[in-house]
Amino acid sequence: MKTRRHPGEVAFDACNAIVLALACVLILLPMAHVLASSFSSNNALIHAEVGLWPVGFHFDNYMAVFRNEMVWTSFKNTLFVVAVGTLINMVLTVLTAYPLSKSYLRGRRVVLFVIVFTLIFYAPIIPTYLVVKSLGMLNTLWALIVPLAVSAFNLLLCLTFFRSLPEELFEAARVDGMTEFRMVWHIAVPLSKPIMFTLMLFYAVQHWNNYYSALLFITKHDMRPLQLYLYTIVAQNNVSEMLSQVTEASTGMSPQGLQMATVMVATVPVLAIYPFIQKHFVKGALIGSVKE
Template sequence: MRIRRTQGEIWFDRCNVAVLSLACLLMIIPLLNVLASSLSSTDAMIHAEVRLWPVDMNFDNYRTVLGNAKFWHAFGISLFIVTVGTFINLAMTVLTAYPLSKSYLRGRKVVLIGVLFTMIFQPPMIPTYLVVKQFGLINSVWAMIIPLALSAFNLLIGITFFRSLPEPLFEAARVDGVGEFTILFRIVIPLSMPIMVTLLLFYAVGNWNNYYTALLYINNAALHPLQLYLYYVIAQFNMNEAMSKVIETTMDVSPQGLQMATIIVATVPILIVYPFLQKHFIRGAMIGSIKE
């Protein structure tokens, strides 16, 4: 049965489509300019001829970036942080959110108030740095993982989702003699795959894009993740330090082109992974936001 829509609803939808299309266009234009700049010749970049389409197609910038040992070392550091850090994030979130979702847990309200407090009042930078230094994590890859092991926002999403799971199912399992850890790993987690994928995506993207903790705690250039490497390439314009490979005289490369190519290469992994997780991401975010 087709529901008839009023003229107001039709025009409202049309306005939404127009506004959202304009917003998407405004976000895509800078990305197209970066991509076009990375594929354009040095002469076109110097004369500011590049807009949304490459001028004098040139792949030397990508050959130089992909042949740079420092780039791949930083990429490996970021990959380690995303893999290990996301696993720790998920483990901490699930092991904390599941018990806090139970209304009968003693001291639950006190812990939740503490979680909300950390969301409202962020810890100052200097005390946080001193704590990390006290634990001996300065100039360690773990300084980019341990301080970010648990997100209060993601924890609340997990708690909200776990509340929506049917409690009689867990009670029946307990009657059969099943322990809490078995319930968690055999029942709760399999039923929670949408929210698990959502949290995985949140944490993985956050770990991949994070450079602030590395900027604070890492002084050794050998431990710089990809985003901090990218920061030095772009913000400080230090191409001599960033590019360890000697560029051949026959290559048509420019500092701006190398910057743009590095940005594209650093962005591609997230763009490749996201479409495969989008369905679970939307479903998990919706369930975690509306269930009580």
């Protein structure tokens, strides 16, 4: 049976659809321009003839990017940071959030206060740099992982989800002799797939997009992650390293085209992964919006 909708509800939904459509257009237009520029010729880019469609279509910019050994080295560094960093993030977040979700834990309020305190007051840059230096992690990929081992915001999200799990399951498991660690990995985590995928996405994207930590702690070229290399190419307008590998036959290439191609190479992996976890991400992002 269809319910009759109020005209105000119809108008509200229409306004939402229009606003969201405009927001999508505003997001997609710059990406479309970057993609078109990455396939366009040098002459078209110099004369600002490129809009949303390539002019003088060619693949020379991408061929130069893929021929550049520093791109592959930076890509491997980023993959290591994302894979190892996300694994450490998830393990520490789960092992911290689970006990804090139990109301009978002694000292729980004090620990939660310290965690919330870090959301308000961040560690200054110079003390953080001195700590990383004293630990001997400068110019190592661990400098990009260890300081970001746990996110207080993600920890609170995970804690909130664990609180919603029925305590009767854990009591029954204790009666059967199951240890707390087994309950975490065999009960809490399997029942928390939406928040697990959400936190994995948050942590992975954080590591993938993080160039500021690398800018502080990494000076060796062969240890640069992809985003720091992208920062060198785009923000500092330094494409001499790529141009030095260009052959004479590649006359359609340009510094701007190389920059745009590098941006696309650094962006596409995240865009390709997101559709596969979108279902779990939406569920996890809505945690706490509905109460029984």
